Amino acid sequence: MKFLCVDCDRQMTFEERQLPGDGTLAAAFRCPACGRTVAMLTNPMETQLVASLGVRIGGRTVPEQPMELVRTTLAGGREDAFADAEPGGSRPPQWDEAAQRRLGAVPSFVRGMVKRIYTDYALERGINVITTEVMDAARSDLGLEGM
């Protein structure tokens, strides 16, 4: 999808995506000419429709993880169904206590995959310790829905 500033007749550029965690989604676009910003707000049904296709509004910032759709949408899956390997054989970053607590609150079925996404994020940026601040930054940068 594209957004057009009708007054300026210019295509608006994507600014950011926010996922408040209530099943809705916000995507902001700015007009490069007049600076006006608009937000597209989707309701839970619209958000779910898009999520069901395994695609991301605003595009992907990290590659799709193996069986990402199943692991993020299947409810009540076996806790020990998957065993996630550390990515690429690099030395994984440490998790501080608060970050571990927050990770522990993620549904177990997808916890391994979520951990891997945060780990990838930290490795790509040379971050040695994952904190809740790092997790917040990753959520914002990567648009991690409900993670």
Add this chain to the structure above:
Amino acid sequence: MTKRIRTYRELTGEDHSGLGAQVGAQHDRVRRRLASVTHTVAVMSGKGGVGKSFVTAALATALARVGRRVGVLDADFHGPTAARMLGARAGRLDVTDEGVVPATAAGGVRVMSTDLLLPEGAPLAWHEPDHDHFVWRGALEAGTLREFLGDVRWDALDLLLVDLPPGTDRLAALAGLVTPLAGVLTVTIPSDASLRAVQRALAAASGAGIRVLGIVENMAGYACGSCGTVAPLFAGRAADALAEASGAPVLARIPFDAPAQASADAGRIADTGAAWDACRLLASALLARLDAA
């Protein structure tokens, strides 16, 4: 006067979401994954309860026994049984950068099923808003099929058997994802009720341009465990009628074999008895059909 608004195609800037490109990338993943699979064969029936999963599991085992590299994708997400029949239920699935490592059954048969992901007795359910499920269920299940095809490390296979649920919906999704699909094996029982249901499924397959590799008549009589004789079980001659109507051959008639069924329910495909003999013949006949393509 209303100002004319330029169209999507007239705007030359980037489509940041690129939803179409994302879907295209998903299909590319499936294509790349299946590049090392020689034949993908759907096992279907228009009717439930005809023993399709047993046929799939026994056929996979028979193919492995003659040295073929085989995978089984259980696409019956709501009623998965093939993995259990193959004895591939226990254990965790390793997730690597290259994908999810499937479970392995006897003979090295590689298996993926929702049965491997769900607790015992748990129904398939999704995280979703609590109303209007019908709107996205189809998309979620098509997405699950796509991920089972594209995100599982099938590695090099001679055959990937896809055990479809009753009906024809998932066949269309499969045919949209797997190009080319080698064809479908259609499972029926001898009864007229089965004939009518399977006829519809065959018509759907033909209408979609999918090759019907053959008909398998399951429960074609009752094999006595003591004397080995086969007595009638169902009235009707569905397989012959379907073959005549579709032009596809009857590849096998598999008698109901109580010990074989009990063994499959316990997680082992029995390699003796009348059903096993028929499944071995089915494996040979299927390979011949595929080679003749």
